[in-house]
Amino acid sequence: MSAERVHRTTHQVIVAAPAGVAYGLISDAPRWPLFLPPTVHVEQLDFDGDHExxxxxxxxxxxxxxxxxxxxxxxxxxxITFCQELPAAPLRSMTGTWxxxxxxxxxxxxxxxxxxxxxxxxxxxxxxxxxxxxTNTRTQLESLRAxxxxxxxxxxxxxxxxxxLRVPGPAELVYDFLYRIGDWPEVLPHVTRLDFxxxxxxIQSLSMDTRTPDGRTHTTRSVRVCFPHAGRIVYKQTATAPLIAAHTGEWSVVPDEKGVTLIAQHHVVLREEDITTVLGEHADLAGARRHLRQVLGRTSTAVLDLAGRHARSAVTLL
Incomplete structure (x- = not known):
């Protein structure tokens, strides 16, 4: 019966690192979006120490x-053994072992x-x-090896x-601004182009051009997964700017009795070989960390500020 035929693939890589280190990386699935290029987001729904x-x-x-x-x-x-309980089409079943x-x-x-x-x-x-x-397995194994x-x-x-950022306004209006990313080029000076x-x-896929303070323009591509009922938008850049090997993040809107707290999270893996090219021959890793913290923090703070203004102005007009 062709519909029941089981197909098998096996891939291996030799790693110049202790076995415990390699196992630690594959066991920490919530960090895969930052470490493994094909993975965009992972939500750990249950975990008892042995099963997740x-x-x-x-x-x-x-x-x-x-x-x-x-x-x-x-x-x-x-x-580690795994089984997809709700596989995506055209799969009927998918199991495997690390x-x-x-x-x-x-x-x-x-x-x-x-x-x-x-x-x-x-x-x-x-x-x-x-x-x-x-394709995905070869990419994953090479990333894990590195x-x-x-x-x-x-x-x-x-x-x-x-x-x-604290905002004395309703969570729905703040989330609305973060969700409607197509409007960002009209209100964010550093965003010069955005197609999504x-x-x-x-599920949003986007390509965006941003201008840095020194006048350079970078193109990035991202995937965003939106959770409106939880007030969260998670994202992963699938094409990154210089200095950045991988970039994931999350926008969160946390309500309370007095308003909302807006949170912009960033997780970055630095591309070490870009440091001197981008920042000069005397730059080091510590300087690159400070530079990215400043640049990424400035842009995310600008988005948070505008989201807060959007909520406050909408409330004023009511």
Missing amino acids: RLRMWATANGHLTSWTSRRTLDPQRRR TVEALGADRSRLTLQHDFTVTGGHREDVAWVRRATD LAERWGRLDDLVLSFEDT TEDEPG
Whole structure:
């Protein structure tokens, strides 16, 4: 029965890092959007230490797809099994296993195996899934290898921070401004162009040109996943500006009895090889961290300020 045929893919990579380091990276799924290029967002729905349930968004053959998975973590054997309980079409089922094998004190083998079936067993759908699985897995394993081999310096390369603003207005109006990103070029001077699509409600893909204080223009592309009932918008840049290897973030609107707190979170992996090119031959990693904190903080604060004004002005007109 072709519809029931199980297809298997197996990919491996040798990592010049301890097995425990590699296992630590694959076990920390909520950080995958920052570390793994295909992964856009991960919501950890349940976790008891050994078993977890995840809602995941990722790109596959250029399209954003989403599913829910259950994972079982076995740190002693350095093994993680997973099963997609709500796989995205054309999949009928998807299961798999991550394993990490120690090859010495500072060397390990990372293996990712997938087993999948496709609804109807159509050849073109099988080819589509196999192509997406092969492409994403190779990208993931290469990213994990590079991160594991820089594990001792990863804390210096990762920059996380947040900016906040108090607004005495309704959360709905603040969220409305953050959600209607197509209006941003009209009110944000640093945004010179923005094109976006929303083929599925709450899933936005955009390309944006921004101008830095020194007059340079950078083009970035992003995917945003919107949660209106929770007052959250999460995003991942799929094409980043210089100095940035990866960039994820979140806009949050937290209401209370006196108004709302607006929060802009940023998580960045620095691209170390860009530092002297962008900031000059005497620049170092610490200076690059300060530079990005200032630049990204300035732009997100500008958005928060305008969101607050939008809410206050709308209330005044009522």
